[in-house]
Structures are given as structure tokens and as C-alpha cells.
Amino acid sequence: MTSPSDQASDQQPEAKLRADAERNRDLILAAARRLFATEGLGVSMASVAREAGVGKATLSRRFATREELINAAFADRMDGYAGAAAEALADPDPWHGFTGYIHAVCAMQAADRGFADVLTMAFPAAKALEARRKESYDDFVELIARARTSGHLREDFVPEDLVILQMANAGVIAAGGDAAPDTWRRLVGHMIRSYAAPGAPIPEVPDAPTPTALYRAMVRLARSGPCSARTDAP
CATH class of the missing domain: 1.10.10.60 (Homeodomain-like)
Structure with missing residues (x-):
């Protein structure tokens, strides 16, 4: 016993x-x-x-x-990503909600380089992550429809344009690094302008980085090798 x-x-x-x-x-x-x-x-x-x-x-x-x-x-990051879309939909001003969402998700990319990569890649085996991405995508499609109906978003804007922006933003974030860390803000500002229909209220575009900061970023990029291969070697 x-x-x-x-x-x-x-x-x-x-x-x-x-x-x-x-x-x-x-x-x-x-x-x-x-x-x-x-x-x-x-x-x-x-x-x-x-x-x-x-x-x-x-x-x-x-x-x-x-x-x-x-x-x-990245489970918590994707929760925040999906939450940003839901928050944008709750905005009584569809255009303000749309532009706020664009800025919010690009800021999330800038805050975490890994998350910047996650947003521009698909991980079919990571089911929870992809489920949250799908949820956010569905909310964004609705957000687009509302912003178009308001007359402030161009009719030819499509959901894939956000993916293109995220890809471009990920590249700018990686290239700018510590030398020009806020360069992404100007990119996003110009892109939001390009999405606006005539007469839409347009947020101010942030200042460009200084020539010195951009030069340092270019030197850094050249040294690191923009096309360097990624491997999983130990």
C-alpha cells in the first residue's frame, strides 16, 4: 500500500x-x-x-x-492587429477609421521587425495566426466599403493594396533601421494621399528624413547586403 x-x-x-x-x-x-x-x-x-x-x-x-x-x-500581436480593424470599424467617420487603421498597422510593423515579416507572409500551418489574419482581412474589406461609400476613398482601391503597402513598408523599415527609423511615416503619408478621392480630408505628410540620415541608412543597407539570403543554419 x-x-x-x-x-x-x-x-x-x-x-x-x-x-x-x-x-x-x-x-x-x-x-x-x-x-x-x-x-x-x-x-x-x-x-x-x-x-x-x-x-x-x-x-x-x-x-x-x-x-x-x-x-x-505573435499571437498577442495578431490579436492587436485584428483589434485595430474592429476599432476602425467602430469609428463613426469611415474615412478617419480607414486612415487610422492604415497608420496603426504600419506602426505595428515599425515597432517589431518580426511582425513586419509576419504581415507579409503566409503560414498555413499556424492556424490560430491565420485565423486572426482572416478576421482582420474581413473587417478591412468592410472598412473599405464604408470608406468608399463616404466618397473619400478612391473607387479603385482594393484589399490587395494594403498587402502591397505592407510589403513596401517592411522594406523601408528594414532599410532605414536605426539610421532613419521614422522614414516609414512619410511613405504611409504619401500612400494615404494616393488612396484619397478628390475632396477627401488628407492628413499632413510627415517630414522627410534628413539627407544625412538617409545616407547613413543607404550605407548600412549596402554593408548588410539587401539581397542576403536567409538560412536556418545553426
């Missing part, structure tokens, strides 16, 4: 294992978010393991694939 003390000793290792597993998961996600935010999604799984201070086997047990890790690391 098992004594109460034996049962307690059996339960303690189990509880410790669960606590260790949860701690490792938190360490991995924190490390992945840091690396994705500064370096984009091209960082290797081995780099994430090193940053987290865990072995590659531990990482694989928690997240068997890159898609699983990306899904978990």
Missing part, C-alpha cells in the same frame, strides 16, 4: 517537471520575440535556443516547427 508520504514525493517531481517545462516555454518565447523584433524571421531555431539558454532538443519539444514558434510568439 502506498503511503501518503510516498504519494507526495511522487507528485513533487511531476509538479517540478511541469514548472520547468512552463519556464522553458516562457524563456523560448521571450527569446524568439527579442530576436524576431530586431532581426526578423530569418533567425535560426538554434539562435533562439541559444538566446533562451536552452538546448535545441528542449526547443524542439516545446515547438516542433518554426510555424508553431511563430504562431505562439
Whole structure:
């Protein structure tokens, strides 16, 4: 017959294992978010393991694939992305809601380089992430229809134009880096102007970066290699 003390000793290792597993998961996600935010999604799984201070086997047990890790690391970001679309739809001024949403999602890209990549890529295996993306897309389609009806959004604007903007914005963010970090704001300002129908109230376009800042960004881009291949090598 098992004594109460034996049962307690059996339960303690189990509880410790669960606590260790949860701690490792938190360490991995924190490390992945840091690396994705500064370096984009091209960082290797081995780099994430090193940053987290865990072995590659531990990482694989928690997240068997890159898609699983990306899904978990950006779940909260995608919640914010979907929430921005819902908030824009709640704006009583459809054009203001539309322009506010464009700026909000581009700001999210600028705040996190990894998220900038996520918004311009598809991850079919990351089902939760793609579900939130679909939800946001459906709200954006409705937002477009409302903004068109207001007479302030051009009739030829289509949802794919947002994807094009996000791709362009991701490139500007990556190229500007620390040398010209706010360059994306001017890009977005000009793009919003291009989306406006005649007579629509147009927000002011932010100032351009200084020639010196742009030069530093160009030098940085040349040194890093704009076409450098991303690999998953350790």
C-alpha cells in the first residue's frame, strides 16, 4: 500500500517537471520575440535556443516547427492587429477609421521587425495566426466599403493594396533601421494621399528624413547586403 508520504514525493517531481517545462516555454518565447523584433524571421531555431539558454532538443519539444514558434510568439500581436480593424470599424467617420487603421498597422510593423515579416507572409500551418489574419482581412474589406461609400476613398482601391503597402513598408523599415527609423511615416503619408478621392480630408505628410540620415541608412543597407539570403543554419 502506498503511503501518503510516498504519494507526495511522487507528485513533487511531476509538479517540478511541469514548472520547468512552463519556464522553458516562457524563456523560448521571450527569446524568439527579442530576436524576431530586431532581426526578423530569418533567425535560426538554434539562435533562439541559444538566446533562451536552452538546448535545441528542449526547443524542439516545446515547438516542433518554426510555424508553431511563430504562431505562439505573435499571437498577442495578431490579436492587436485584428483589434485595430474592429476599432476602425467602430469609428463613426469611415474615412478617419480607414486612415487610422492604415497608420496603426504600419506602426505595428515599425515597432517589431518580426511582425513586419509576419504581415507579409503566409503560414498555413499556424492556424490560430491565420485565423486572426482572416478576421482582420474581413473587417478591412468592410472598412473599405464604408470608406468608399463616404466618397473619400478612391473607387479603385482594393484589399490587395494594403498587402502591397505592407510589403513596401517592411522594406523601408528594414532599410532605414536605426539610421532613419521614422522614414516609414512619410511613405504611409504619401500612400494615404494616393488612396484619397478628390475632396477627401488628407492628413499632413510627415517630414522627410534628413539627407544625412538617409545616407547613413543607404550605407548600412549596402554593408548588410539587401539581397542576403536567409538560412536556418545553426
